[in-house]
Amino acid sequence: MWRAAVAAKAPARALCRAPARRAVSVAVTPAAGLADERVDTRVAGLGPGQPVTLRAVVSDERGCLFQSCAHYRADGRGELHLGTDASHGGNYTGVEPMGLFWSLAPAGMERPYQRLVPRSTGTPMKVEMLVHQGHSQPGAIHGPVMAKAEVERWFTAPGVRRIRLKEGGVRGSLFLPPGDGPFPGVIDMYGDEGGLIEFRSSLLATRGFAALSLPYFDFEDLPKVMKEFKLEYFQEAARFLQRHPKVKGPGVGVIGTGKGAELALSMITFLPEVVAAVCISGCSSNTVADLHYGEITLPGLRFDMNKVSVSDTGVFDTFEALDDPANPANSSCTIPIEKAEGHFLLVVGEADRMWKSSLYAELAIGRLRQHGKENFELLSYPGAGHRIDPPSTPFCQVALDRVLGVPVLGGGESKAHAHAQEHSWGKIQEFLHLHLG
Numbered sequence: 001m002w003r004a005a006v007a008a009k010a011p012a013r014a015l016c017r018a019p020a021r022r023a024v025s026v027a028v029t030p031a032a033g034l035a036d037e038r039v040d041t042r043v044a045g046l047g048p049g050q051p052v053t054l055r056a057v058v059s060d061e062r063g064c065l066f067q068s069c070a071h072y073r074a075d076g077r078g079e080l081h082l083g084t085d086a087s088h089g090g091n092y093t094g095v096e097p098m099g100l101f102w103s104l105a106p107a108g109m110e111r112p113y114q115r116l117v118p119r120s121t122g123t124p125m126k127v128e129m130l131v132h133q134g135h136s137q138p139g140a141i142h143g144p145v146m147a148k149a150e151v152e153r154w155f156t157a158p159g160v161r162r163i164r165l166k167e168g169g170v171r172g173s174l175f176l177p178p179g180d181g182p183f184p185g186v187i188d189m190y191g192d193e194g195g196l197i198e199f200r201s202s203l204l205a206t207r208g209f210a211a212l213s214l215p216y217f218d219f220e221d222l223p224k225v226m227k228e229f230k231l232e233y234f235q236e237a238a239r240f241l242q243r244h245p246k247v248k249g250p251g252v253g254v255i256g257t258g259k260g261a262e263l264a265l266s267m268i269t270f271l272p273e274v275v276a277a278v279c280i281s282g283c284s285s286n287t288v289a290d291l292h293y294g295e296i297t298l299p300g301l302r303f304d305m306n307k308v309s310v311s312d313t314g315v316f317d318t319f320e321a322l323d324d325p326a327n328p329a330n331s332s333c334t335i336p337i338e339k340a341e342g343h344f345l346l347v348v349g350e351a352d353r354m355w356k357s358s359l360y361a362e363l364a365i366g367r368l369r370q371h372g373k374e375n376f377e378l379l380s381y382p383g384a385g386h387r388i389d390p391p392s393t394p395f396c397q398v399a400l401d402r403v404l405g406v407p408v409l410g411g412g413e414s415k416a417h418a419h420a421q422e423h424s425w426g427k428i429q430e431f432l433h434l435h436l437g
Helices: 199-206 229-241 259-270 327-331 357-370 415-435
Strands: 025-029 032-034 038-046 051-059 065-072 125-133 147-155 161-167 171-177 187-190 212-214 228-230 250-257 274-280 290-293 296-298 342-351 376-381 398-399 405-408
Touching: 025 125, 025 147, 025 415, 032 051, 161 229, 171 199, 171 229, 187 199, 187 229, 187 259, 187 415, 199 212, 212 229, 228 229, 229 250, 229 259, 250 259, 250 415, 259 274, 259 290, 274 415, 342 357, 342 415, 357 376, 376 415
Parallel strands: 032 147, 187 212, 187 250, 228 290, 250 274, 274 342, 342 376
Antiparallel strands: 025 038, 051 065, 051 125, 125 147, 161 171, 171 212, 290 296, 398 405
């Protein structure tokens, strides 16, 4: 599965009696490694103080090209180390060892606002790292290539098993770590883009969790649109995971983003099988689609499209569009999280423009404290936007809405968002291990 990366360069030969300069080389280690881990990038063989542009280039499974670049100057020995040397321009500035990865964006000839998200977890994302002569701006024609290397970013470690599910009504993919286990079990859900998104689950399995990537609409025979949901579907998934012979129990966890975070709140509130919930950029009330569980129905808060603003460049801003969950008229939509016996980890970006996730976290915490509960942790990140993913996932301030087909503002600033992703990933794993064993 892991392919050894060989980057041997033939030494330059001296001509006549002139002193030979080493050939320029770029080394990225590990050359093949996990997508949530840092790499070490070094350039050698440059002239003292020589300006260069480092660039990363990758194609996704559809052939869409993504790229990033940054400006550096060699030190007195003609070397660069991205772990200690600062970028002076390009797509980011400062000392950012993984900046070339999290700043990847669609190339100029591609349709803008696309996300670089792996559709397959069984093959690596291959990133080409190039060293160009001189400083060149993003989107401009770059100088001659002086050196290049390829790095593979894997989303699954050796020995992790992927099992596609059709258990009763449950759909999705179960990722199991190598070994006999048992392992802590986690259900993983994304937002209103629908379909099956697996890369976070496969990374969680790599980190020792039995992770169930759970779609809930627009996948196989599941409903095509978010019209209404039955919590019994999610309970069936929780029971399947809880009873799996490789899952520790007695309870399981859930991690969700956006609509998935909101469903995670409902799951830990109503389902005894769920004892820990990680809610990333979620709402404290049920939204859009009515949620049913037995005789209980939580209506969905609605979006007022008259409150959606559109910029001169055609970007939709939905920040003010959702009905106010704090309005007493909308109290029937509130998720009664005070009933939950488990623990919450709320993760929000303070610059989220998709909706008011910071406010919704405050409302959730206020409700818990009102009922004498302190069973929560809050990670609140200044400058971070809506979709806080595993480390080095490319920042996407504006993304195409898969259903509406229009660009929607997610908010945030690239560097702050990248730092939030890296910090929260470790905290999420600590939380899940603490409460699931």
